[in-house]
Amino acid sequence: MKFESASLVEMHAFLAVCRTGSMRRAAEQLCVTQAAVSRAVSRLEAHLGHALFDRHAQGVLPNARALDLRQRVEGPVEALERAFGELKQPARERRRSLRLCAVPTLGMRWLMPRLGTFQLQHPGIDIQLLQSRRDEDFRREDVDVWIELKRPGVAWPRDISARYLIGRDITPFCQPNIARRLRTPANLLRETLLYHTNYPANWLMWFGAAGVESSRLKLGDGFDLAGNLIAAAVAGMGVAVIQPCLVERELNAGELVRPFPLEVSTGRGYHVCVRKGKRDSGLPGLFVDWIRREACRS
Structure with a gap:
């Protein structure tokens, strides 16, 4: 049997956004992060195959399909919560x-x-x-x-x-204006190469996989914390080689870009x-x- 319904996590997020008109206020109501609410709503929209909210600067506005969905599911979802709340009442203190x-x-x-x-x-x-x-x-x-x-x-x-x-793989990241002057991986040898002081060989490893002869390699500033290395790259101090999972926010914000698609495994x-x-x-x-x-x- 194929189930057509969405998950309760997605439905709770959807209904909270409908009630509050805001991803942020919905997150506060559910005691989770705004990103978690946004992802849950996006999954629901992907499941249904169409948008449910019109996004604007002041918040989000449910469209006609969202209003129809809310009318259909809000009562049943609340009934489910009441039912399970009553059944689990004795165990609530045993979190x-x-x-x-x-x-x-x-x-x-x-x-x-x-x-x-x-x-x-x-x-x-x-x-x-x-x-x-x-x-x-x-x-x-x-x-x-x-x-x-x-x-x-x-x-x-x-x-x-x-x-x-x-986090096994590493690849270079830099400001967009730096990336615009990089045509080939060898062009990186002309840039300031930022690195993590615990792993100074990361650049050699990446250049080797890229087929770049790196005998002229000269490292720039070193950092013993990945957060500082990322901040230096965002500030335009040079190009950092680091795991993509650590720069998701900067990539989404456009503060950093990936000049080349090659990722190299460190084995770590x-x-x-x-x-x-x-x-x-x-x-x-x-x-x-x-x-x-x-x-x-x-």
Whole structure:
């Protein structure tokens, strides 16, 4: 049997936007991020095959199709919520918590904009985002799931199950005005090449894959934090080679562009890690499955 209905996550987001006339106010009402509401509405529109809102500077206005959909589904959705609320009433005080530890840069730039979607889908789960530790040894008892960068030559502990998530590949990014003067990858040798001080060989790796003879390679400014490296590229200080997943906001805003499509694997990347035996059960398994789906979509 083929199901034609949209998900409840999408319906709640749609109805909240109808009620408030704003993605931002809908997000506040649902206690999620504005981006999560926007993505849910976009998925619903793609599912139906047509737009539901007219976007303008003051907010969003439901069109005729949206008004018709709201009239049809608002009552049934509210009835479902009441039914499940009554059935789950005794368990409401037993909210579950998931303790998550993520590498700061990926956590702020890639994970945080998506956590609202997880909360929409699993409103009974509280996320505790804990501070990441340098040289994590996975012995902490206060963490259920880690998101860690694989370190070269360092094996994962035997009792840890690690699955690749995102961020293995690197490619150059720069301001649009810099990209306009780049005709071939070799042209990059004339630019200031910004780099992460922990991985100074990234440029050599990328030039090698691009077939560019790089004996004349001279690196520019170095940064020990990826966030500072990205900020330098946005400021026009040069061209940075970095993982695409870390610059989604800058790409969407047009602050950075990708001058060449070539992506090169570093063999590292971010991995989602849990203790063996927890991977496929309970909250850790639920979160791992969700975040890997998000990475695939990304």
